[in-house]
Amino acid sequence: MSDYIPVTEREREEMLAATGVKSVDELFADIPAGLRAGRLKLPAGLSQQEVYEKLKKTASLNRVYRSCMRGAGAYRHYIPSAVKAIASRSEFVTAYTPYQAEMSQGILRAMFEYQTYICLLTGMDVSNASLYNGATAAAEAALMTKERGRYKVFVTDNVRPDVLAVMKTYLAAKNMELVVLPAKDGLTDAEALGALLDGSAAAVYAERPNYFGLIEDFDAIGEAAHAAGAKFIGGCNPISLALLKTPADCGADIAVGEGQPLGMSLAFGGPYLGFIACKEKEVRKLPGRIVGETVDKNMRKAYVLTLQPREQHIKRERASSNICSNEALCALTATVYMGAMGKEGMREAASACTSYAHYAARKFRETGLELRYEGEFFHEFVTVAKGASDRILAALDERGILGGLRLSDDELLWCFTELNSKAEIDEATALIGGAL
Amino acid sequence: MSADNLIFEKSSLGARAATIRNPDVPVYAPSCALRENFDFPELTEVALVRHYTALSRMAFGVDNGFYPLGSCTMKYNPKLNEEIASFEGFTDIHPLAPEGSVQGALEVMYGLSEALKEITGMDAVTLQPAAGAHGEYTGLSIIAAYHKGRGDLARKKIIVPDSAHGTNPASAAMAGFEVINIPSDEGKGVDLDALRAAAGADTAALMLTNPTTLGLFEKNIEAIAEIVHSAGGLLYYDGANLNAVMGIVRPGDMGFDVVHLNLHKTFSTPHGGGGPGSGPVGCKRALEKYLPDPHVIKNADGTYSFAYSGDSIGKVSSFYGNFLVYLKAYAYILTLGAEGIRRSAEGAVLNANYLKAGISDLYPVEGGARHCMHEFVASCERLKEECGVSAMDVAKALIDRGMHPPTMYFPTIVHEALMFEPTETEDKATLDAAIEALRAVYDEAHADPEKLVSAPHNAVISRPDEVLAAKRQILRWKG
Numbered sequence: 001m002s003d004y005i006p007v008t009e010r011e012r013e014e015m016l017a018a019t020g021v022k023s024v025d026e027l028f029a030d031i032p033a034g035l036r037a038g039r040l041k042l043p044a045g046l047s048q049q050e051v052y053e054k055l056k057k058t059a060s061l062n063r064v065y066r067s068c069m070r071g072a073g074a075y076r077h078y079i080p081s082a083v084k085a086i087a088s089r090s091e092f093v094t095a096y097t098p099y100q101a102e103m104s105q106g107i108l109r110a111m112f113e114y115q116t117y118i119c120l121l122t123g124m125d126v127s128n129a130s131l132y133n134g135a136t137a138a139a140e141a142a143l144m145t146k147e148r149g150r151y152k153v154f155v156t157d158n159v160r161p162d163v164l165a166v167m168k169t170y171l172a173a174k175n176m177e178l179v180v181l182p183a184k185d186g187l188t189d190a191e192a193l194g195a196l197l198d199g200s201a202a203a204v205y206a207e208r209p210n211y212f213g214l215i216e217d218f219d220a221i222g223e224a225a226h227a228a229g230a231k232f233i234g235g236c237n238p239i240s241l242a243l244l245k246t247p248a249d250c251g252a253d254i255a256v257g258e259g260q261p262l263g264m265s266l267a268f269g270g271p272y273l274g275f276i277a278c279k280e281k282e283v284r285k286l287p288g289r290i291v292g293e294t295v296d297k298n299m300r301k302a303y304v305l306t307l308q309p310r311e312q313h314i315k316r317e318r319a320s321s322n323i324c325s326n327e328a329l330c331a332l333t334a335t336v337y338m339g340a341m342g343k344e345g346m347r348e349a350a351s352a353c354t355s356y357a358h359y360a361a362r363k364f365r366e367t368g369l370e371l372r373y374e375g376e377f378f379h380e381f382v383t384v385a386k387g388a389s390d391r392i393l394a395a396l397d398e399r400g401i402l403g404g405l406r407l408s409d410d411e412l413l414w415c416f417t418e419l420n421s422k423a424e425i426d427e428a429t430a431l432i433g434g435a436l
Numbered sequence: 437m438s439a440d441n442l443i444f445e446k447s448s449l450g451a452r453a454a455t456i457r458n459p460d461v462p463v464y465a466p467s468c469a470l471r472e473n474f475d476f477p478e479l480t481e482v483a484l485v486r487h488y489t490a491l492s493r494m495a496f497g498v499d500n501g502f503y504p505l506g507s508c509t510m511k512y513n514p515k516l517n518e519e520i521a522s523f524e525g526f527t528d529i530h531p532l533a534p535e536g537s538v539q540g541a542l543e544v545m546y547g548l549s550e551a552l553k554e555i556t557g558m559d560a561v562t563l564q565p566a567a568g569a570h571g572e573y574t575g576l577s578i579i580a581a582y583h584k585g586r587g588d589l590a591r592k593k594i595i596v597p598d599s600a601h602g603t604n605p606a607s608a609a610m611a612g613f614e615v616i617n618i619p620s621d622e623g624k625g626v627d628l629d630a631l632r633a634a635a636g637a638d639t640a641a642l643m644l645t646n647p648t649t650l651g652l653f654e655k656n657i658e659a660i661a662e663i664v665h666s667a668g669g670l671l672y673y674d675g676a677n678l679n680a681v682m683g684i685v686r687p688g689d690m691g692f693d694v695v696h697l698n699l700h701k702t703f704s705t706p707h708g709g710g711g712p713g714s715g716p717v718g719c720k721r722a723l724e725k726y727l728p729d730p731h732v733i734k735n736a737d738g739t740y741s742f743a744y745s746g747d748s749i750g751k752v753s754s755f756y757g758n759f760l761v762y763l764k765a766y767a768y769i770l771t772l773g774a775e776g777i778r779r780s781a782e783g784a785v786l787n788a789n790y791l792k793a794g795i796s797d798l799y800p801v802e803g804g805a806r807h808c809m810h811e812f813v814a815s816c817e818r819l820k821e822e823c824g825v826s827a828m829d830v831a832k833a834l835i836d837r838g839m840h841p842p843t844m845y846f847p848t849i850v851h852e853a854l855m856f857e858p859t860e861t862e863d864k865a866t867l868d869a870a871i872e873a874l875r876a877v878y879d880e881a882h883a884d885p886e887k888l889v890s891a892p893h894n895a896v897i898s899r900p901d902e903v904l905a906a907k908r909q910i911l912r913w914k915g
Contacts, residue, residue, distance in 0.1 A: 003776035004512055004704070005783040006863035015790040015864060019807075024782045027789055027807045028684060030653035037686045041554050045773025048516050055767055059525025061540030063533070073754060074531050080454035082481055086488040094497030094513050096505055097710035099843075102835050102895035106494030107709040113443050116912040120476060126911050129710070132566035135754035143610075165751035169728075173577060173612035208469075215469055245469045258754070268541045269531030269755025270566065271712035283909070289710065294905035297890070301440055302900040307909070312569065312606035313846075317615040322606035325567035325700065329708030339443050339484050340454040343476040352459045359461035376467050397534070405532055422460040 002048055066400035067424045069360070071380050071415025072211070073134070073160045074269060075261040077239070077349065078418055080340040083263045087333040097289070097325065101304045108303035111291040111328065114335040121241045121338075122234075122255035123248025124277035129289040130331040131323065134258025135163045137274030138205060138235055139170035140321055141254045144278075144285040145203035145231040151176045153203045154193060154225075158183040158210040159235065167205070176202065186212045186373035186382070190220035197228035203253075207235035208244070212413065213357070213380025214373055215244065222251030238262050238275070238334075239353060240378045242346035254278045263337030264330055273330035284310060287321030352418035353379035360416050360425045367433040372411055380415045382407065388436055395435040401428055443487055444913045447477035453484045494896045495709065496840055502866050504791070506811045506843035506855025507601070507649065509679045509701035511784075516771070517704065517764035526763060531755040535741055541759065542740035545732045548766040549716075555769075555777065556675075556695050557688020558718030562727040564757040568676060571696030571715025572607035572643075574728060577749045578719060579641050579670050579694060580611055581726040585747065591640040591669065597626055599650065599847045601676060604643045613640060620849055624650050624803060631663050639669035646690065647677045647809035649847040649855075650802050651788065661691025670694060670723075678702045679859070680785055680810035683778030687718075694719045703765035714761040728752050783860030784810040787867060791858050794871035798878040799830075802850045811857035813850050814842075820852055825881040825888050827852040832899065833880070835892040837873040 007015065021027060046054065068076045086092075091106065098104030098111075111129045118127035131137040142153045153171060155164065157180050164180070171178050181193060188206050197204070204225040208216040218234055225232040234247030236257040247255040259273030260266075278286055284307070292306030312319040341349060357379040361371060364383055372382035385392070389406045396403035401424070404412035416425070479487070497503070503510035520526070529538050549561040565571040576594065583591040594608035595616045605615040616634050621627040625648065635642070642664045646654045654660065664671050673687040673695035679702045687695045699705050700713035707713070719727065726749050730742040772780060785808075792812045796804050799814035816827040831841030831854065843855040858867060881888050892898065 002771050003779050003783075004514060004861050005779060006861065007783060007786070008864075011864040012786065015786055015867075019786070019789040019793050021789075021807070024786055027782075027785050028653075030655050030806060031681070031685050032655070032658065035658070035685050035689050037557070037684060037689060040683050040774040040777060042551055042769070042774040042777070045776040046770055048514075048771065051767055051770045052516060052520065054770065055520045055544075055763075056523065056525075058540040058543055059520075059523040061543065062525040062529045063537035064524055064528045065530075065533070065537075068530060070530055070532060072532055076528070076530070078454075078456055082453060082485055086485065086492070088518070089489070089492040090499040091492040091495040091497050092709055093518075093706045094499045095495050095709045096503070096508050096510060096707045096840075099505075100496075100831070100835065100841055101900045102832065102892050102897055103496040103840065104494075104709075105896045106491035109442065109494070110488070110491050112911075112913070116442070116444060117476070119912045123473075132570060132712075133754045135751070136566070136570075160754075162751060162754040166753065169577065169750040169752055170610075173580070173610065175612065215466060218469070241471070242474055243466065243471060245471045246473075249471075249473075250469075265527040266530050267527050268529045268538065268759040270753070270758040271761055272754065283911075290911055292905040292908070293910040294901045294908065296897040296900045298898050300897055302897045304900045304902050304905050306902065306905040306911075308906075311602075313602035315606070316602050317605035317609040319602070319606040319609070322569040322573055322603050322610050323567070324569045324603050325707070325711040325713040327566070327708075327712045328710030329706075330712055332709065335443075336484070336488055338476060339479060339487075340481070341476070342451070342453060342478040343474065344452065344478070345454050345456065346476055347474065348456055351463060351465070352456065354466055355459045355461050355464040358464040378466065393534075397537075402530060402533060402537075418456050418459070421457075425461075 002045060065402040068402045069414050069416060070402050070405050072405045072413055073162060073258060074266050075417060076266055076419055077261050079263050082340050083333060083336045086336045087329060092329060092332055098305065105303060108291050110332050110335055112303050114331045115291060117335055117338045118275050118277050121238055122277045123246030124255050125280040126283045127277035128286050129291055130326040130328060131274030131276055131288055132327060133272040133274045135166035137256040137276045138163045139167045140287045141233045141256045141276055142167055142171060142203055142205060143174055144254065146176055147202060150200060150202040152179050152200050153205060154179045154201060155205045156181045156183050156188040158186055158212055159207045160211045185375060186214050187375055188216055188221055190217060190224045194224035194227060197224060197230055201228050201230035203231040203233050205233040209237055209240060209378040209380060212373055212382050213377040214375040215378060218247060218250035239350050242350040253282060259334050262334035264333055271327055271330055273327045273334055285320055288323045288326055349418050353416060356416035356420045357381060360414060363425055363429040364432060367429055368436050369432060379417060380413060383412050384410050385436060386410055391435040392432050395431045396428060399431060442913050444477050446479055446483060446487060449478060451478040451480045453479055453481035501838055502862060502870055503840040504842050504856045504858045505840060506857040507676055509857060509859055511704055511859040512861035513704055513706040517767040520767045521760045521764050526760065539740055542732050544763055544766050546734055546740055548762055551769050552716055552718060555682055556718045557686030558695060559721040560724035560727060561716055561718045562731060563716045563762050564728045564753045565715035565717055566753050566758050567711060567713035568696060568698040568715045569603040569607055571717050572603055573610050574752045575672055575694040575696050575717045576608055576611035578723050578726040581749050582723050583640055590638050593638045594640055595634050595642040599648055599849050600643060601674060604674060624849060625654050625656060626660055628656060628659060631660060635663050635667035635669060639667050641670040641672045643672040643674055645674035645677050647680050650813050651808040651811035652803045652806055653809055657690050676701060680781055682781045684781050694723060699762055699765040704768045705761050705764040712758045712761050714758045780860045787858040787860055787862055788812055791856055791867050791870060795874045798875060811855060813853050813855045815850055816852035816854060819881055823881050823885045825885050827854050829888040829891060830854060830877055832891040833877045833888045834873060836894045839870060839873060
């Protein structure tokens, strides 16, 4: 019913005449008649009001939990209103990739700021302008490390399952091998890893916090990788980096991560933001768009897309990646989020995450739940109670609380952020106690 | 403070913008790996908002004006879709929430997949790829799995015409294939003899966009499909140009086996300054089981569930792809319906032909004797010979006239190419103004070429020195 076509019937006739045809059909004369589609078997169009009402109803079929204690790769954080206001400005929203630098300085400058923020966060030298999400960022980072004779990427089975799955898909196609080691007490066993690494190792990938929320010993993993001449790729939660040592300071060659916690809503899994940053010497292998500073003809400071000979539109099958569209608006969102939170806000959010998580872990233990792992954690942890996972989740669900992610009949993976509160945690503690 | 200053130069010690609730539990600091060198700029909220508002004024979107960027389908992005994607019931749901609590989201995924199957003439669709190139990669990985599944291990080559988007060969390489480039024929379509020579027992697939990157419908599509299929290969459809033909001819009916769509082009979702996009992939029945996991099924009782296939290529993205983006495309399809989809394609083609008719005497159009589809490629070669004004100069002069330039220097098989795609959401007055601007630039090129060579004159910056950018490699602020 609505079609967003502004040309009127009369104008259409004038335009057809100017084009030298009598009907629109004539313009499609090149399409063989035998191939033409009949009327699509789709419903008739709806008015804007009907679409609004229909999808409002569909949205209501999704349950918005009053309280969320689940993370596992998607994190509910407070999103400052200024972030939403800026990221919805239509000059940003409705623009294309900034090919025409003269009319895209605002976007290019924001991307340059994004790259700087990611470097400050990770301690790395260079960031690109974004990848699709944390999982593809890890996979692309692994592809960067392939060298003559070095084709194996080592990971422990405590990385996020989605990251592992996407890495597996990406590496297989490029004749790289993914070697998955068992975790020891939930952590990467740097010693066992070191013993396995040889001249065929391209990289070691580890996450801190890892899937179970534990803080890995990045220094030890990095040392093991480097001792074998392999690269170390550090996957990080960006909020945690306000408190924890940077991957660069731990010796990582490439840092990646899921940028969603930086101002993006849960949104059923996307759009999110893959960040990737590396040491200066790796820059030619870095995938995706990169913004650089230069000057214009009048020697005024200017920003442009640069180092394009790495990219698909120039190098075609020899490009460092096929990526074209990235997640620019999500990168802008993250930039404004980091600006709005500032140094103190970032630290406070990270501190609230770890404080609530540790409070919850302590309270939950009082009910008889046990912690699966002993290691230090950031804002996620795994509990164990024989056969109790479903009972616990049902008791919480009934009261509008999305409990931890069910890892097994016995294990739940919990997450806490600044959005949780003591009252919520105490309430959940009582419900868990009742369910056990 | 100059508008040129970055946010890092505007920091004011102790300033705060956003503030969060003080935790009402004891503060806990991790016992290891603590950082001592964390530093971010500190700004007040008003300083932050003014900074980014100033940057937004140095950006140009479809809402700012005409954006005939060829191959990118910069159509209007309906506000309705944006509002729907901001409903709390869509934004505040966890991807790992119980299926019973996200039935609305699964209904959207199922409903959109069904609609895209019908629009493309395919049997199955995945919504997981996050962009067009990601869709290409996914589609080609499915093709690799299909041949492997049949024990046909020799099919290692992907044939790509020289007019293809750069992502085609790059995606093929990422999916582990060898790329065979074939030349275009005199009419700049696929050279059938070259294709016959290239197609064989090692052919995995041919990648093609139809209409082609010249905006012309590939008339030999049936013969092309026959050549590739009889060699045992598959036909891959790059959906970048679907806007010209949706509702009129379906890739599945043209003989294509796998297709990717760019929802941020054809289905009106905004491009966000370079993303997020969404690149669903459709395929025929024989390839369905290789699609990424998971997919959504409708149960007999009307509920929806995720389902998994033992033969899947695995995952290409975390969770289920860019949900809020494809939600907008779903809203768009519901609004347009069957008739609106067809009318949009007709409108896109009419607008392109009208614009072409208005300028092709001055800027010769490749294949100009034929009607173009949704876009066309004009050449500034003659203009350059006559007065030294290049396609780049014309593009930059258009910036001074308040419109976004067309795509420059693509496809590379046309010299001094300018690729125009007006889309169906522009009115006649806008097209007339663009024609007038292009004709004025042509006159100016002859009268005062110097002025064009130094254009733009009214933009935020004049032409940037890209060579210097690559040489200096200043890729972050360092203070």
